[in-house]
Amino acid sequence: MVKTALKLPQYELIKQYLRHQIETGEWPIGYRTPSEPKLAEQFSVSRMTARRALQELADQGLLSRTAGSGTFVAKPNLQVASIEIIDLVERARETGYYSNRLLGIEAVAPSRQMTELMLLDSKQPVYQLNMLHLERNCPLVLQQLWVNTALAPALPKQTFKKVTPDAYLDWIAPSTRVDYQLMAVSPSPEQQHQLTLTGQGSSLCMQLNRRCWRHQQVLSISASVIPAAFYQLGHNLL
Template sequence: MTAKPSPTLHQQILGDIETRIVSGEWPPGFRLPFEVELAKSYNVSRMTVNKVLTQLASAGLIERRKKSGSFVAQPQVQSAVLELHDIEAEVRSLNRDYRFAVLSQRLRRASDEDLTGLALGENTTLLEIECVHFAADAPFCHEYRLINLDVVPKAREADFAGTAPGKWLRMEVPWSAAEHRIRAVSADKQMAGTLSLSRHAACLVVERRTWHDGKAVTFVRFTYPGEQHALIARFTPASA
């Protein structure tokens, strides 16, 4: 059995700070120690600390304020209330039969856009997958997903013809932080054909990034027919 590689100092610091934030030990508004203090505490260079803080800011966990320092970010409403739903469970809750189909699956090197968006290391290998989820015979949503094989090497040999990628990942890799972005788009020719829509029909897009111990696990983009879907969240007033 191959020994699991030890985490780098960067990963250790990132995972430590992320855990403090996610657990609530460092609540929203908490000012993080200054770079020089963190560098001294972890016995690393300020450059290493700066890279960690930049990655945390990209993930939306902290806000960096010029001359003031870094602060734990206030959670956005959508990222606070949205959960990582199981599409199969969602379809079956509508009393409709569920199935999915893999449209494409390939290995590729991370692009410059991937390196920035997921804060990946150079030469990272990604598994790129496209699927369509169906409710009965109607397309329910299109899924485009990238999986970081440096973090989830088992995905290279996984059988996604039998288990949807999202469900497989939830069983294999716990996530410690997630980010959602929601937007509306018009269906282009290819998406219109995939979802059986008219050209330029409104679509709801949910993009999600997840991390485990400070390392990017996956990026996924779900595209839903806009007229058939809505995001509903129930929440209570925040305490003063």
């Protein structure tokens, strides 16, 4: 079966035209585009079809519209950063050389700071979990994880030999939003020992903090310490 040139809907054709005018600079930033009725006449379509093209590009941030005034080419205002957070653990699991060591898991009373971070109102306990992830028996990530007991009550029943805590949580309660924070740190002596880091130059780590949300609630907080040599946020650049 040969895939023939597919017929695009009319609103897509209009979108292409609008995008072209913007990307070539024919319509500079602030330029007032044709109005819905005029676009409709130009392309011999109804106003609602022309409207759809304008609306979708506006939703996408390319245009900006104000009732009564018109539609204008928007300044690409807040830079839409594309960042890819590489999940080292997930990548290692795919290669098949992954293993881990559960260093500890217990239900504890959260610190005041943790109570604020996780938006816990009562004196509800949290699961605190320490785990070392390895690739080819080489320490890769030292992770500290706090989990909302209300959202994952059965967490301590898991062994995490085959499924990581993150994968388990993603299974029972997928995140709807994630906040990240990243910084360079010098690991503590204990962390250096757990990561079997020796000496000077190698003691350079990244710490990746992560907060996973499930709608209005905080599901988990994670702090991962990773030897800098392993970590790179994004790739192929420089």
